[in-house]
Amino acid sequence: MTRRKRMETVKVVMDDKAEQAAREMASVRQQHDTEAQRLEQLQVFRDEYRRQFFRAQGASFSAFRLRDFNAFIARLDNAIAQQRQQLERLERQLTSSRSRWQQEQTRADAMDRVVDGYRAAERRQADRAEQRQHDELNNRRYFRPPR
Numbered sequence: 001m002t003r004r005k006r007m008e009t010v011k012v013v014m015d016d017k018a019e020q021a022a023r024e025m026a027s028v029r030q031q032h033d034t035e036a037q038r039l040e041q042l043q044v045f046r047d048e049y050r051r052q053f054f055r056a057q058g059a060s061f062s063a064f065r066l067r068d069f070n071a072f073i074a075r076l077d078n079a080i081a082q083q084r085q086q087l088e089r090l091e092r093q094l095t096s097s098r099s100r101w102q103q104e105q106t107r108a109d110a111m112d113r114v115v116d117g118y119r120a121a122e123r124r125q126a127d128r129a130e131q132r133q134h135d136e137l138n139n140r141r142y143f144r145p146p147r
Contacts, residue, residue, distance in 0.1 A: 004118035011115050014108040021101035028097045032090040039083040046076040 053069050061069075 002118075002122070004115060004122055007111065007115045007118055011108070011111040014104070014111045018101065018104040018108040021097065021104040025094070025097040025101045028090065028094045032087065032094050035083065035087050035090055039080065039087055042076065042080045042083055046073065046080065049073070049076070 050073065057065070
C-alpha cells in the first residue's frame with residue numbers, strides 16, 4: 001500500500017471526526033436556540049401576567065390576592081433564573097463544541113493537504129517515468145544500429 005493510500009485512510013477517519021463534531025455542534029446549537037425561546041416565553045408570560053393582574057385589580061386588591069400574585073411571580077422568577085442557568089451552560093457547551101469542530105476541521109484540512117502533496121508527488125514520479133520511457137524509445141529509434 002502506498003503512502004498516499006495509507007494517508008487517504010487516515011484522511012477519511014479525520015473527515016468523519018470533523019463531520020461528527022459538526023453534527024454535535026449543530027445539536028447543541030439547536031438545544032441552545034430552543035432554551036433561548038423558552039426563556040423568552042417565560043419572560044413574556046411573567047410581564048403579561050403582571051400587566052393583566054394590575055389592570056384587572058385597578059387601584060384596589062386584597063392582601064390575599066397580592067400574596068398569591070407575589071408567590072406566583074416569585075415562582076416565575078425562579079423558573080426564569082433556572083432557565084438562564086441552563087442557557088449559560090448551553091452557551092459554554094456550544095463554545096466548547098465549536099472549538100472541537102474547528103480543531104477537527106483544521107486537522108482534516110491539514111490531512112487533505114498532505115494527501116494532495118503525496119498525490120502530486122506520485123503524479124510527478126509517474127510523469128518522469130513516462131518521460132524516461134519516451135526518451136528511451138526515441139533513443140532506440142534514433143540510435144538504432146544499422147542493419
